[in-house]
Amino acid sequence: MKLVKTRVEIEGTVHEELSLADEEPKPWGADADLRVVGVATAKIDGAERVTGRARYTSDVTLPGMLHAKAVRSPYAHARVKRLDASKALALPGVRAVISGENVPRVGWFNGTRLFDGVARFAGDEVAAVAADDEETAEEAVKLIEVEYEQLPFHLDAEEAAKAPPLHGSSNLIGGSPKTYRRGDVEKALREAEVVVEADYATQTEVHHCMETHGAVASWEGGRLTVWESTQSIQNVREELSEALGVPLGEVRVICHYVGGGFGSKQVAYKYTLIASLLSKMTGRPVRMLLSRREESLGTGNRQATTQHIRIAARSDGTLTAIDLAAMGEVGAYGEFGWMTEGPAQRLYACSNVRTVNGTYFTNLGPAKAFRGPGYAEGSFALESAIDELADRLGIDPLELRLRNYSEADPQTGRAYSQKRLRECYRRGAELIGWDGNWGRCVTGSRCRALGVATQIWGGGGGPPAYAWVKMSPDASFEVIVGGQDIGSGTKTCMAQIAAEELGVGIGRVRVRMGDTEAAPYAPVSSGSRTMPSVGPAVRQAAADARRQLIELAADYMDVPTDRIAFDGGSFTARPERSPYIGLEDLAAKVDELTILGRGVRGPNPRDVDLMTWGAQFADVEVDTLTGDVEVKRIVTVHDIGRVLNPLCAGGQLEGGVVQGIGYAFTEGRVVDRRDGVVLNPGLEDYLIPTAMDTPMIQTAFIDEADEAANSIGAKGLGEPPMIPTAPAVANAISRAIGVRIRSLPITREKILAALDEAKEGEGSR
């Protein structure tokens, strides 16, 4: 074991870190003969999930457990002048109230504290109650009298730029916009044969996880156990330890199943701290599970953006400049500015690129990462603008993309470990029936056409991640990982990897995840990183267990280890393939034989960049009289290296496209512009796509192992499918009706208004 420096990219941001390196198994090459990995395998916990046996955080009940509810500010920005909980405390069944009056000093965000007397968005917590049941807690919340002093507030990036800072010295995160440049953009724009310039905007999208956010906290002496619906038991553990001043080893976080995260469940929230503090105050377990309305307000959303983009090109379509000025709005407690500018910097071979991105705090609910954060927003603008350029030049939009294909990372100059985007375009074009007319067809008021957009994203993963593989005396194996399966099939794929390496059937392998206790560290399930980060560690741990077993078998059979073959659950000695002993027999010979194999995710390869790619095509019909849009079909083709499990991977693609359809057409938080109150905090008015809104989705993979990436040849997939959906349908709509919608969501209102405007334009000409 040694320490090496390595580059890791997560959600568009690259950082260097020191990582452990151990001897790695030789990568499974593209032509490796694998029997379990790569096979469509039903989820090993599927039966638990569909029969209701799976125990989610919302199912946790403990003896004596109390229920907590929060008092939330009705105002976008207010100071708590007076808070009187006496009536609530007098209500039978109420056990404790926590507020600014009695809270210990707990750091929260950017120098603010929990219950620090200022509410920074409508819905921000100002107090909480623990009671015997949820109804009593709700009643008590209404009995808490709060007198507020309303403060000035701002709701968008432009207002934020002029308003007094909500945190620190500026509403602009980092004090100045993130800027990037290569080449000479101004010169290229001046000398360009054609320039496309347009303003795009994307809305605030709410994650709306099926299982709302929530936690159950319980103390035993100085030891805290928290069940949390989370994408990272380790992050929650670390944050609780730090905020509450409890040693890391005294905090245990458990999460066996998650009803959706999509980026919004990567961290501890105020409710996690509140449940922990109320549990400490009352000496009883406390459950704090958010309602659907609360889920809408304060548990994350995708940043809203505005993007001004200029693209310069030669008349043959060669890009000569990309110039992007973006602004984002991340609410009162957004974490940082997402990489809206990522696609502009990295998708196309273009030597002159400038991006400026300013992200602002506002008096709204906090933005959190949302499936392809930054890249989904940025791809909508860039991939729409590329189509506008294609229209201007009269070049096929797919051909234009191919003419600007980048063989190396245009940002770093480094080669890619593997890039099969060209194959994605080709396969997708075949499947959708892309031709010179782009499927254009007009029948009365109904106009139909095809559109395309590209997916670029990281997803290479990296250290740190660890895994153990334990063999029990009954010769069954357990993969032990201190991470979580957020529903994407992580457990199943890990079982496949271990079974493959051990040469046993998948039925011999169980996977233990979702508990920080007695399990090695694994990272947050975000950034499409879980499989490429944890998967190789699992393989190494299985290889370690295998090596130990071979040593024991060799000793038992009294032959050198290099003559032992271990396959199909039995050991044979080469070349004569005898003597022979089965794994179970060996385990029976040695009393209570237990083996522990250990694995660590080694460093990423030097000198190459790890990326995932994809091409998505949409077939869309629009009725120009009513503004009705029907997405007839989506074809999505991706290159993620090796596909570990086509069943799980196909499901990820379909889910991503459906979420992309929601982003494109119906989803969006609506806020009253005069008071900052969210008007659609629930699923009656916040419209997620239904089965009827879901088009036919055809999925495909290039499925070629990326041997340079890691020992399993696979990269991540969670985020990619959502990234290109909105621009693909926007491009199809524009081709169908001849007018372009430059803001999301694409509503009937915008389509009808754009058609009217175009008609007026014609009339006045």
Added chain:
Amino acid sequence: MNRFTHVDATSVEEAVRFLGDGARIIAGGTNILPLMKLGVAAPDKLVNIKGIPGLDTMTFDGPGLTIGALAKIDSVASDPQVRRRYPLLSQAASSIASPQIRNMATVGGNLTQEPRCWYYRGAHPCWLKGGRMCYAAVGENGKHAILGAGTCNSVQPSDLAPALVALDAEAEIATPEGTRVTPVEELFKTPTSDSRRLSTLRHDELLTRVTIPQPDEGDAGVYIKKMERRVWTFASASLAARLRFKGGAVAESRLVFGGVSQTPWRLREVERLLEGKTLTDEVIREASLTSTAGAQPLKYNAYKVRLAQAVVSEALRRLRLVDAA
């Protein structure tokens, strides 16, 4: 949610005795329970009418189709006779919400449901709830009324309402004084400052049945609903249209908008215009443009004018095809 008492009514007379100030009816619960959870409704007493016998039936006889107030939306949507004789009613019922809700919600509840305006259902002290102003008038009003709005700008959310008005249905209402019968159209009103409700039913009255006359020879009908998503939401604009054709011309018509005004909005001018006419493209165009006469769109809902006109065109074109067939 507030504390309340819950009483089971076993007959219409008993239900009416239980009703009055502070009491609300519960049947399917899809309207009243969400309102109570939101804190918009806080009744002292819930009168459960689910146990009243005979109120959930649908009968076809001499006068036509009688539907009990407790009939489930799905019973109306999936009934083959309704589908055959009153296709527009079947279509309207099918367009409502989701299968789960259609299996719980009742015809009576659908007709008497409260507005879906997000200011009314949210924390804003809006005029309809007794406050001083309509927040939608100057706020986020993309979903609001373009026709006939008063102080309040919410829209009538019921899909059955325009359908039943187009079918000339009558409502039977139990009152402490006995039974009264009124056209369904008159169940709805624009809220006024002394009666901030969309319904003309008094608090001590119970809608018990609706009766739809037998269809006439030559009747054709259609219900078209435009939504922000394909299913399971309220109408941005809808139209219930019933035409009686005679010799290729329109002998009589009923056209009623949903989702664009506080009441089911009957297009009387268009009905007059169509009388005796053959549905040529020109007639349809005129009808379509006339349909939104007097519209006063707010800042964000002007698209509804064009959408409502498009819905009228679509409906008339489809009915023209029915007549041709």
